[in-house]
Amino acid sequence: MLQQYSHSHSLSEEELFSYREHGYLIRTGVFAEQELQDLREVVEAAVSRAHSQTAQGNTYFLDNKRFVDVGDMTVQYEHQANSDTVRVIEPVQHLHPGLEELVFDRRIVEPVKSILGTEGVSIWTNKLNLKRGREGSGFGWHQDSPYWVHDSDHVDLLPNVYLAFDDATRENGCLKVIDRSHLRGCLPGTSDGTQLGGFFTDPGCFEESDEVLMEAPAGSLVFFDPHSIHGSAPNESDLPRRAIVMTYQPAGFPMLKTGKICNVPV
Numbered sequence: 001m002l003q004q005y006s007h008s009h010s011l012s013e014e015e016l017f018s019y020r021e022h023g024y025l026i027r028t029g030v031f032a033e034q035e036l037q038d039l040r041e042v043v044e045a046a047v048s049r050a051h052s053q054t055a056q057g058n059t060y061f062l063d064n065k066r067f068v069d070v071g072d073m074t075v076q077y078e079h080q081a082n083s084d085t086v087r088v089i090e091p092v093q094h095l096h097p098g099l100e101e102l103v104f105d106r107r108i109v110e111p112v113k114s115i116l117g118t119e120g121v122s123i124w125t126n127k128l129n130l131k132r133g134r135e136g137s138g139f140g141w142h143q144d145s146p147y148w149v150h151d152s153d154h155v156d157l158l159p160n161v162y163l164a165f166d167d168a169t170r171e172n173g174c175l176k177v178i179d180r181s182h183l184r185g186c187l188p189g190t191s192d193g194t195q196l197g198g199f200f201t202d203p204g205c206f207e208e209s210d211e212v213l214m215e216a217p218a219g220s221l222v223f224f225d226p227h228s229i230h231g232s233a234p235n236e237s238d239l240p241r242r243a244i245v246m247t248y249q250p251a252g253f254p255m256l257k258t259g260k261i262c263n264v265p266v
Ligand SMILES: O=C(O)CCC(=O)C(=O)O
Pocket: 127, 129, 139, 144, 173, 174, 175, 176, 230, 231, 232, 243, 245
């Protein structure tokens, strides 16, 4: 059953207030089951396409984790040695017309306009985060803003929208957000000597007990702030936990990896 949000899909005043206070907002029931079935097929087609393209890509390892760059796209693999299971693809919209359509969907973009307070919006980046049953690894606590601050001078204006293609539960490693952590700007990373350690938020800067689980049925959207500390546990269930995270910005700015401007049609 689809929730009845306002006709324009804009956020209500209460929703916007809550997003600003906590750094996240969940809207359930935005996409219907039939749409989700189609979208899951689109996702799997995109994953197959990305994986086959990696044969022509540039492979490298960071902290023993395999990454492959193919043009402007990066494909990350699961961390077990020799795993061929795709974990993350970024950016992803170019891989399938169904994804091109999705990133412009009014149900996603209109709330982003409410958050940004602007009529014109463009795409910053988007990624598929795929946690296969029993195999999908977790994401350490981090903010996106320190990662993006070198490529954007408006890092406060890069809201994320997470769309759950599958039910997201504690067991399958749902997204988790540290409540109100977005209010503290860019926080320092860890300095544990690893290559990727600097991307993870110094654990001395927040209380893990402030975590909020973004448990939500398939078809839900989670909006979260670029400064919100977030992460997720591994998938301990037999069920997949597939999602796309779409990040927007005011109109007229180039995308993170492609450097091309991708304005959302008004
Ligand atoms: O998909 C997840 O569980 C975490 C996503 C995330 O941390 C990210 O994409 O930055």
